[in-house]
Amino acid sequence: MPIPTEPVGSLPRPAKLQAAIKDYDDGKITFEQLSREQDAAAEDSIKRGEATGEPIISDGEQRISSFATYPLADTLAGAGLGENLAGDGQFFAIFDDGHHRQLPRLTKGPFRYKQYAVEFLEKARKMTSLPLKQAVIAPSMLMLLYPLDGELPGYSREQFHSDLIDEAEKDIRKCFAAGAQRVSVDFTEGRLALKNDPRNPWTGRNMLQTFVDLNNRLFARFTPAERVNIGMHTCPGGDCDSVHSAEVDYADMLPSLFNMNAGYFLIQLASEKDKERIYKIIGENIRRDAKGVKQVAFIGVINPLTPRVETPQEVADDLILAAKYIPKDQLGSTDDCGFSPFSIDVKPKHGSPDVARDVAFEKIKSRVDGTKMASQTLGIS
């Protein structure tokens, strides 16, 4: 089998769709009218994804508010917020350009998803015959919905965690039942957990091990055969062409990442300063037997935050160098992050979200072509 390649999931929403989301938030159009724009954007994403030659695609997450909030609300402004949630939760992240993203707050139990990722996957399934992947959010992100200190009356932290794992398991199982070939779990909060940003209290609470333990409770619900196709994505954030935790050294984080019993990992790497050092750390920490599954590291070979399109040769060179440290049968390629994890994203370094979409498909094609070149050079076919 040649070196596998897989996207993280999101694509910039077209300017027209972002305008429709605003009109919906302002009460100027109905949800049905918004849905028509989502349908058009998802169909365009899938058709253009097919044209890149990518072996597995997604709908570009065109219908969701964000990678983290799709189970909680319909839009980032909070339309359709789920039961027992208020809009004023803690910061999820403060990005290097100064903007921030905020989570809702759980006000009381029980915690339930208002919708599952399968709802978007089922619509995508009707639009393509190619294998589909679906990204879902990690329990470790949603645990931040619960107050950092103290307990909610009548709904203990442990009860919340237990409900959260049930919901996250359901989220993944529904995707597989509806035909997803792969499901990856977004874990951008992992690296941020080591940042210790005084403006954002949870990042100073040494929560990485808590995150790992909670996510492993989720992975324990699945057999090794199932976990082969359940991944985890790590990155330093990627929103409005900015990041939140690139200064955190991967050396402090990657050993914990591979302690999670996922089958594969989608790892931001193209934008790292010293990639070879990180390949080496991956090679030292990736497991051949993570409770019955051989882990595979999909290294980032594309930077979605810059408009310069990587060449296939650059992609191939990265993979060939990585293969010096990571066993060939545990190596794959991916993009550093989704191209727009949040629905409202003007992609400032690109000039507009529509330009960024065009660039994204060119970048994906480079990843696909460069990964094929590396497979041939490395004699993997």
Ligand SMILES: [Zn+2]
């Ligand atoms: Zn990411």
